[in-house]
Amino acid sequence: QSALTQPASVSGSPGQSITISCTGTSSDVATYDYVSWYQLHPGKAPKLMIYDVSNRPSGVSDRFSGSKSGDTASLTISGLQAEDEADYYCSSYTTTTTLVLFGGGTKLTVL
Amino acid sequence: QLQLQESGPGLVKPSETLSLTCTVSGGSISSNSFYWGWIRQPPGKGLEWIGSMSYSGKTYYTLSLKSRVTISVDTSKNQFSLKLSSVTAADTAVYYCARHKIWGNFYPNWFDPWGQGTLVTVSS
Numbered sequence: 001q002s003a004l005t006q007p008a009s010v011s012g013s014p015g016q017s018i019t020i021s022c023t024g025t026s027s028d029v030a031t032y033d034y035v036s037w038y039q040l041h042p043g044k045a046p047k048l049m050i051y052d053v054s055n056r057p058s059g060v061s062d063r064f065s066g067s068k069s070g071d072t073a074s075l076t077i078s079g080l081q082a083e084d085e086a087d088y089y090c091s092s093y094t095t096t097t098t099l100v101l102f103g104g105g106t107k108l109t110v111l
Numbered sequence: 112q113l114q115l116q117e118s119g120p121g122l123v124k125p126s127e128t129l130s131l132t133c134t135v136s137g138g139s140i141s142s143n144s145f146y147w148g149w150i151r152q153p154p155g156k157g158l159e160w161i162g163s164m165s166y167s168g169k170t171y172y173t174l175s176l177k178s179r180v181t182i183s184v185d186t187s188k189n190q191f192s193l194k195l196s197s198v199t200a201a202d203t204a205v206y207y208c209a210r211h212k213i214w215g216n217f218y219p220n221w222f223d224p225w226g227q228g229t230l231v232t233v234s235s
Contacts, residue, residue: 003157032218034214034218036220036221038222038225043227045207045224045225045226046209046222047225048221048223048224051220051223052220091158091160091221093220097173097174098174098175099160099171099219100160100173101160102150102157102158102159102160103157104157105158
């Protein structure tokens with residue numbers, strides 16, 4: 001099965017808000033709330049930012065929030081900071097034989 | 112604080128078997144609430160889940176790799192391992208290990224924490 005669909009890139013200026021979308025199907029995002037988001041910085045361990053669509057793990061800034069509408073999940077980052085510049089991936093359970101799907105990734109640039 | 116660290120050869124020849132180990136520190140691998148998983152990222156591409164295993168030995172693999180993958184757990188060493196057979200250049204990737212939250216029978220959820228990843232190159 002194809003990956004979840006994310007925009008290849010998004011950008012924003014410090015202090016602004018941005019939203020990254022993650023579009024799936026009825027086999028995954030539309031039906032299940034097992035959507036998570038990860039932040040990848042080069043050379044560092046990936047970091048869980050959001051789980052179960054909208055829950056923030058302990059230690060993650062409240063500038064990060066998640067939501068879902070229909071077959072599309074979204075990650076919103078408010079008050080952009082330079083340190084937020086990274087790649088972001090969504091993930092979801094899927095009923096297909098793939099079982100776990102990731103999005104294609106979105107590169108966030110802080111201008 | 113739970114930490115994971117991947118280890119293994121950085122270069123594997125085509126047709127051979129890729130073998131990696133993930134060492135878990137700061138906590139026990141013997142947890143009923145979690146599986147232990149492997150994810151990879153080919154250069155310039157996105158993340159791909161390979162498979163996950165419980166400490167009791169129950170495993171789930173993505174179908175496209177299932178015929179070539181074996182994940183095993185050594186609770187005495189607090190480690191779990193990945194073997195991928197008959198590798199080709201397409202298996203060149205950064206390989207990550209991670210703790211995998213599972214609900215119920217097998218409703219895979221989030222991965223946390225992750226190791227830093229290790230680059231494995233398949234080349235003669």
